[in-house]
Each structure stands twice: as C-alpha cells, then as structure tokens.
Amino acid sequence: MKILAIIGASKNGNTTEIVKFFEKQLKNNDNSIDFEYLYLSDYPINFCVGCHNCIFVGENKCPEYSKVKVIEDKMLLADGIVLATPGYMFSMSGIMKNFLDHVAYNCHRPKYFGKKAFILASATKWQAKGIFIPTKTWASGAGFEVSSTTYAEMAPFPLKTKEIEKIKSKLSKSALKFHKELTNKKELKPDMGSIAVFYIFRTFCKIMPNILKADYAYFNEKNAYDSKTKWFTKAKISNLKLIMAKFMENQVKKSISKVIDMDKLKEVNGGYKNKLI
C-alpha cells in the first residue's frame, strides 16, 4: 500500500516530527506500507496568479502545470495521502495554501475516487478549524474520502512528558483509524454535499459552456446529462438523497437566471470580467 505525505512545513520542525511518528504507527499496523515524504519546498511552484485557466480551459493551461503535474501524478499512484501542515496565523502554512490553490480545479472535476486522505496539523485547537475546513473541503471535493483530521499541540517550547504522551496516544489512534479506512474497500457512499456538487456543477456548466469549457467537457465525458448517471462515479446513493440533490439543482437553476445576464452570456468566450468603473 502506497501513502504519500504532502508536507507544507520545514524538514526539521514539529510537523515533520508528527508525520514521522504517524508513519511509525501506521507501519506498526502494516509494515508493508510504502510511505513517501513529499516536501512542498522541494517543488517550488509560483503563486497562483488567478488566470482561471485551470478551471475554465484545462489544468494543462496553468503556467505552473508541469510542476503541479509531478505532484498530481504521485497522488494518482497513491492509495492514500496525508496532508500535513503547521498552523500559521490561524490557517495552514502559505506553501500548503499555494499548493491547494493550484489543485483547486479538482473540486470542479474530481478524479481521486477510491483514495483516502488524512489531514494532520501541528497546531493548537484554536487554529485547527482554520486548517481543517479548507483542507477537508479540497480533499473531498477532489474525490478523496477524508478518513479523519488530527491536530497535535506541538508548542515550540518544552512540553511535560504527560503532554507528549497525550500527543503520541492521539496520533497512534489516528494512525490506526487511517489504516482501517485504507483497508476498507466498501462501495463509495458520498455525503449529501458531494452529491449536490455533481448536480449543481453539471447545471452550471450546461448554462455556461462557453466559460466553463473544461468542466463542460468533463461532465459530458462522465455522461452527466444522461438520466441513468447518478454521480461522478459508481457509488451508493439513496433515492432520498438523489431527490434532494435534484431539488437543489433546480433551485440553483432558478437563482442563476436571476443573477446572470443571459444576453451578455451568449457573447462570451472564456472568462468574463464585470466592470464597476
């Protein structure tokens, strides 16, 4: 089993310490695990400039594509990923945020189905929320099943043995949980939010195929407009959830027609910028 740890931290700090311990605990459960460390600092990617090419035209049109692709190819080969970040300014580290900006388009066109993700943070309880909301949203939006999230309060000053033991115990339990999830081969059971995304996005790009070109091509490839297609990929979805998702889709259709200028939309090719001045 292959695990890729994507680390947005220094190689000798607290986050690395946590990842190393987590790896050790995972291997205690299964010593055949192949655990790769990927430090984002070894893959310098310029900041996202907001060209929107990845979302509108295709990820291969991103100016940083060749560098991002190397990491994406590694994620595609892994059974699971660990996203590890310290808590900086009540959020994730800047290098992790920049990475997520570059792979954000996957939330429009998810491809990581059947793979698991675990979010690990070297942060206080107060910082954890600001880290977990965006990282979990990205991972599940991209198609990963998010097994869990854990923060370890690794303060940059000496902790008492009792505190260290608490952190170790928490991380051991987390590793056990992640291992269980990794070996769980049950059929995908997406949550309501992930189901709704499929219906809402397929509608969005059908209304704006001249803007959301790459998304529209993706949804056509997935046969998303065929009444037999229920989701991005094969999954267990109850009829009640399907009804709710289609209801949301209709609501979105109605609200789009209230805010989008359909006449102007017809003239657009690619992204559009509304002028205030």
Ligand SMILES: Cc1cc2nc3c(=O)[nH]c(=O)nc-3n(C[C@H](O)[C@H](O)[C@H](O)COP(=O)(O)O)c2cc1C
């Ligand atoms: C730039 C920076 C910003 C930080 N911001 C916060 C913060 O907002 N709140 C907090 O409790 N700790 C903050 N910390 C402390 C780190 O979260 C903590 O030391 C963490 O364990 C560092 O992990 P690392 O050694 O892998 O970088 C910050 C540290 C740095 C370097």
